[in-house]
Amino acid sequence: MATAAADADTTAAKPKSVRSCTICKSRRAALKRPKTLEQICKECFYSVFEDEIHRVIVDNHLFKRGERVAIGASGGKDSTVLAYVMSELNRRHDYGLDLFLLSVDEGITGYRDDSLETVKRNEIQYGVPLKVVSYKELYGWTMDEIVKLIGLKNNCTFCGVFRRQALDRGAALLKVDKVVTGHNADDIAETVLLNILRGDIARLSRCTSITTGEDGPIPRCKPFKYTYEKEIVIYPCSMNTLTHSSRMHTSNDWITSLLSVSFNFNIRCSSTSLYFCIYSPNAYRGFAREFIKDLERIRPRAILDIIKSGEDFRISTSTKMPEQGNCERCGYISSQKWCKACVLLEGLNRGLPKLGIGRSRGLDNDRNKDTKQTNGEKNIQSKQCGTLDF
Numbered sequence: 001m002a003t004a005a006a007d008a009d010t011t012a013a014k015p016k017s018v019r020s021c022t023i024c025k026s027r028r029a030a031l032k033r034p035k036t037l038e039q040i041c042k043e044c045f046y047s048v049f050e051d052e053i054h055r056v057i058v059d060n061h062l063f064k065r066g067e068r069v070a071i072g073a074s075g076g077k078d079s080t081v082l083a084y085v086m087s088e089l090n091r092r093h094d095y096g097l098d099l100f101l102l103s104v105d106e107g108i109t110g111y112r113d114d115s116l117e118t119v120k121r122n123e124i125q126y127g128v129p130l131k132v133v134s135y136k137e138l139y140g141w142t143m144d145e146i147v148k149l150i151g152l153k154n155n156c157t158f159c160g161v162f163r164r165q166a167l168d169r170g171a172a173l174l175k176v177d178k179v180v181t182g183h184n185a186d187d188i189a190e191t192v193l194l195n196i197l198r199g200d201i202a203r204l205s206r207c208t209s210i211t212t213g214e215d216g217p218i219p220r221c222k223p224f225k226y227t228y229e230k231e232i233v234i235y236p237c238s239m240n241t242l243t244h245s246s247r248m249h250t251s252n253d254w255i256t257s258l259l260s261v262s263f264n265f266n267i268r269c270s271s272t273s274l275y276f277c278i279y280s281p282n283a284y285r286g287f288a289r290e291f292i293k294d295l296e297r298i299r300p301r302a303i304l305d306i307i308k309s310g311e312d313f314r315i316s317t318s319t320k321m322p323e324q325g326n327c328e329r330c331g332y333i334s335s336q337k338w339c340k341a342c343v344l345l346e347g348l349n350r351g352l353p354k355l356g357i358g359r360s361r362g363l364d365n366d367r368n369k370d371t372k373q374t375n376g377e378k379n380i381q382s383k384q385c386g387t388l389d390f
């Protein structure tokens with residue numbers, strides 16, 4: 001009778017087929033590239049990963065020589081890898097950029113305080129100066145205090161609105177020309193999907209742009225627009241002699257896989273921020289994320305295809321987009337009388353924290369409808385969606 005042990009012995013006795021790297025054809029393949037499913041060696045993975053990002057930067061003319069660029073650094077995996085890759089490429093290809101790390105401290109105990117320690121280490125490791133701005137100093141409130149007042153529901157709205165503005169304010173203090181963020185291909189595909197599910201045409205039309213905010217105070221770029229999240233996770237490992245289990249490429253448990261290997265990388269990112277924010281139940285985004293991960297398992301190209309679909313959406317020429325002006329209170333860019341941060345702050349300070357949450361409530365009630373007809377034109381306004389975009 002065959003036993004499990006005997007089966008295991010037979011399997012162990014089978015000679016393993018040794019594949020060579022499909023790129024260099026000489027070294028042994030060490031991993032299946034998540035984006036293309038090519039079997040490649042670590043060295044080739046390391047260089048295609050960086051070369052693709054370099055090509056994205058060059059082909060999209062993301063930077064000009066001499067520009068000052070702030071890297072939005074949360075201490076999480078994406079922005080930590082971004083900070084490393086940006087400083088490497090800047091040096092190797094002589095972009096001539098002045099790089100800075102810019103962190104927003106939302107005041108979330110046990111989450112951001114831990115990841116900020118990582119950013120402080122990165123400042124020293126990569127030799128890139130760091131600026132930290134906090135919600136407390138900018139708005140008088142920490143997220144801990146806001147959550148205490150309003151509870152978990154809707155807190156992402158406050159955090160997303162405040163963070164976007166805080167990054168702009170920090171960037172202005174640093175006098176930078178651009179901000180880069182670690183939004184990756186998975187994030188963008190998720191956002192496309194969510195904007196479709198919400199019918200948010202205004203955001204859908206801009207969420208796939210590699211550079212946004214050119215009409216605002218400081219443009220934002222996403223050099224990882226076509227970079228897969230799984231590859232961002234593998235990249236630090238490929239620099240070392242770590243071996244990856246195939247599980248890492250197959251499901252969401254790559255996070256667990258990553259945490260289970262030694263964090264002895266050149267790139268150190270905070271393990272706390274590998275998980276979602278402690279205040280963010282974010283169920284809706286969570287479903288979209290899971291859906292995209294499922295699609296990716298069946299067909300890795302799905303992520304790029306969703307981004308492509310988002311890029312190819314055309315907004316009807318009779319649709320009037322919101323006109324940008326300035327907040328009458330703080331001067332920040334706004335299509336309303338007051339910017340969203342001022343509306344939310346007014347609510348917090350008046351003890352009416354729900355003021356300004358939702359699609360048509362708040363100070364600008366009458367003016368804040370999603371759509372209204374003006375001379376036969378459909379006027380589209382963005383809906384609140386928490387931390388979704390920058």
Ligand SMILES: Nc1ncnc2c1ncn2[C@@H]1O[C@H](COP(=O)(O)OP(=O)(O)OP(=O)(O)O)[C@@H](O)[C@H]1O
Nearest residue numbers: 072073074076077078079080102103104181182183
């Ligand atoms: N507190 C922050 N300070 C500075 N930049 C931030 C902050 N939070 C987010 N960002 C920027 O926005 C990007 C996307 O943020 P998001 O909250 O979606 O985190 P993420 O996808 O987990 O990225 P990361 O792994 O870098 O935290 C980050 O990669 C970073 O560039």
